[in-house]
Amino acid sequence: MAIVKTLGIETEYGIVHRGTDEPNPITASSVLINAYLAAAGYRTDARSDTIAWDFTDESPGMDARGFAPVGAFAPDIETHLVNAVLTNGARYYVDHAHPELSTPECADALSVVLFDRAAELIAQESMEAVNARLPPHEEIVLYKNNSDGKGNSYGCHENYLVDRATPFGRIVRHCTAHFITRQIYTGAGKVGAELPGQRTDEVPFQLTQRADFFEEEVGLETTLKRPIINTRDEPHADARKYRRLHVIVGDANPAQLSTFLKVGTTALLLALVEDDAIGTEFEFAAPVASLRHVSHDLSLAEALPLADGSTITALEVQWELFDLARKYVEATGTDKVGGDVAHLVLERWEQVLGALETDPMQLADQLDWVAKYRLIDGYRERHGLDWDDARLRAMDIQYSDMRPEKGLVWRLGLETLVDDDAAQRATTMPPVDTRAYFRGRSIDKFPDQVVAANWDSIVFDVGAEALRRVPMMEPMRGTEAHVGNLFDECDTALELLRRLGS
């Protein structure tokens, strides 16, 4: 049965350190994050460092199909790197060789957009803070993209809480169809392709940054042989009740509507899957090839082969899923799928599919791939360039430059769904309607007593006794409605813990 959808996204930013002979992206990411933490007033003294991320409960090697593979272990190799928890409930850390910002747990798609925009503002403040400290000829620049155009990719992952009782095979079947076809509005756009042997004249421009990097249908990997459905089974919540669907196939989107639809439609689809409300099954004959074909097809008309021998287009699948979702919401309401925001998801989903069907260029101020294509193709035509011209590749990268004055996307005036004042507040204030509220307020009010935190617990040091761990296994508990007054009334962490009864 459908459960309330808690959701969030985690974005790895591209990072460049200019003006130095031997740039090291890991070091650059660390100094960047530390500069932000210092500038934003987080505790960064040498003795206690920042509030640490607690890896105790992490097990990214657990597989949703029910087995733990050989060689899977918690990422303790990373624990020496910067890994901070922010007062808005987010996590800011170095992952692989990138700075990564995870939104706090959100209760609806609009909240995800708000906290993703807050993450962009944090990224910008981080650049300002670190560049003020670097010698004048050096600069650290972030990019909200997913590929360097040379075969190296980094991700923007989505997370959705789903009912443990839902058969995983059912999730795989329906989500595969959605992930292949939602690319028509979630793609961030890319000049050229990164498949071995693929020529630029065959794929001058494609819908997504990421599709070229997926080689499997289902699997545990996130960095090699990436699968369309990732099976990491690490719910960060009560594992008897919940699963966390970890989605690695999407792009990082500067366009707010792209992010909104990406997470909003997927959360809706998952509720339908949980309630077994999808009669139609789109079983693709070749999912990996279809994922690429959709991404490479700007006409959106590619006939994709299904297992039963028939064909279907991405738009047709999306219209069908939209119709099912609309009927589902009419029949069961929006309690499990983000309340009124679900109506906005349906409204925009329908509007975008209609526009994609008639003339995608109508969406040049709304969706990333359309905006990027329009800009780069316009430049190409004006200057009479071929698609393999380096200037067009440069524009692709520069589209996602996080510096407000340099990033092309910021000059396009794309539609926004959240205002920047609210997003600025969200850089420090947690969402009020998930457990991120408890995490954020704890760190804000009792920074000296919180010694570690992670998604599903917080560890307090309240004096001589042993450290006290407060578990948060229910993502929708610990909200402002539950504990807001408690935080207002308690002057010490000890009092808070007493009143919580832990």
Add this chain to the structure above:
Amino acid sequence: MAEREQVQKPAPAERETEQADAPASSERGEEIKAELDDLLDEIDEVLETNAEDFVKSYIQKGGQ
């Protein structure tokens, strides 16, 4: 898989509304085109000066 037949059928009523809105959307399209022209005029100032070097030097380590 009989349900798929429905997909091939003409769109439901709501989509026709979408079609009826098309002229307005085209106007918007013209506006966007004019804005794009303005943008292309000003964009040369901010574009990376040596595109070839910039593209070459944009190298990232693989992540997730």
